Amino acid sequence: MIVTRFAPSPTGRLHIGHAASAIRAHDVAREAGGRFLLRIEDIDGTRSRAEFIAAIEADLRWLGLTWDGPVLRQSTRLDAYAQALDRLRGMGLLYPCFCTRAEIAASLSAPHGGPDGPVYPGTCRHLSAAEASARIAEPHCWRIDMAAAVARTGPLRWHDASAGDIPADPLAHGDVVLARKDAPASYHLAVTIDDAWQSVSDIVRGHDLFAATHVHRLLQALLGLPTPRYHHHPLLTDANGKRLAKRDGAPTLAALRDSGLDGAALAERLRTGRLPDGIATASA
Numbered sequence: 001m002i003v004t005r006f007a008p009s010p011t012g013r014l015h016i017g018h019a020a021s022a023i024r025a026h027d028v029a030r031e032a033g034g035r036f037l038l039r040i041e042d043i044d045g046t047r048s049r050a051e052f053i054a055a056i057e058a059d060l061r062w063l064g065l066t067w068d069g070p071v072l073r074q075s076t077r078l079d080a081y082a083q084a085l086d087r088l089r090g091m092g093l094l095y096p097c098f099c100t101r102a103e104i105a106a107s108l109s110a111p112h113g114g115p116d117g118p119v120y121p122g123t124c125r126h127l128s129a130a131e132a133s134a135r136i137a138e139p140h141c142w143r144i145d146m147a148a149a150v151a152r153t154g155p156l157r158w159h160d161a162s163a164g165d166i167p168a169d170p171l172a173h174g175d176v177v178l179a180r181k182d183a184p185a186s187y188h189l190a191v192t193i194d195d196a197w198q199s200v201s202d203i204v205r206g207h208d209l210f211a212a213t214h215v216h217r218l219l220q221a222l223l224g225l226p227t228p229r230y231h232h233h234p235l236l237t238d239a240n241g242k243r244l245a246k247r248d249g250a251p252t253l254a255a256l257r258d259s260g261l262d263g264a265a266l267a268e269r270l271r272t273g274r275l276p277d278g279i280a281t282a283s284a
Helices: 016-031 050-062 078-090 101-107 129-134 146-153 187-197 212-223 253-258 263-271
Strands: 003-006 035-040 094-097 141-144 157-160 164-167 177-179 202-206 229-233 236-238 279-281
Touching (some): 003 202, 078 187, 078 212, 157 212
Antiparallel strands (some): 236 279
């Protein structure tokens, strides 16, 4: 059975870009007689707000979208993330990192750029077990030793509906964080664990997360999890070609609703590519 999901973070109001992605995920499932799930990614305790969760549900209903089963909140899944971290730690693939952002920036005199920016130079990977143990009471995150992890899994591949068969290249990301200092799991770990737990077969999401899939494919292999099919779609932009984002004040669905716009009509326009004035599709 086809199972898709829409998994926003409750850190602000949804905008048209979110709507377009949710509609795609919803329709992939419904057209195949499958299930569409709603998951709230709320493990960022410093930014997540309860009022935004209610707003997300209201926005989706306004668009005419329905989901199957109860809404899953990642904040109820902390034990699952801890167990996954323990497994990876038991494989000898994790190490504590005590570096601050300032220290990392200062160490990158000639930074090697990865898909998401400068790659962590591996400073704390070289700490002895005794030194790491002696400092463990200090604030720290947990990073994966990417080279060791890739050596353990060997070559991996994944499939995207538009791009086709993709060789996984997690090494390009360096030793990514899997548990942050201020959160029990990173996006990479939590999303991989929950997609498998919810039996998500098809992941529909924006092209901005295409590169992250290389890391997710590695985690699937390490933890013995299935690999979904991926459908990365173009992002929506403003008239100047800038990606729509919460932090940049993109027009919210709530504002459009308050203006008297019909949500079902907007959803149909987005399905047929008739974007509102001032909104465009990114070229890549």
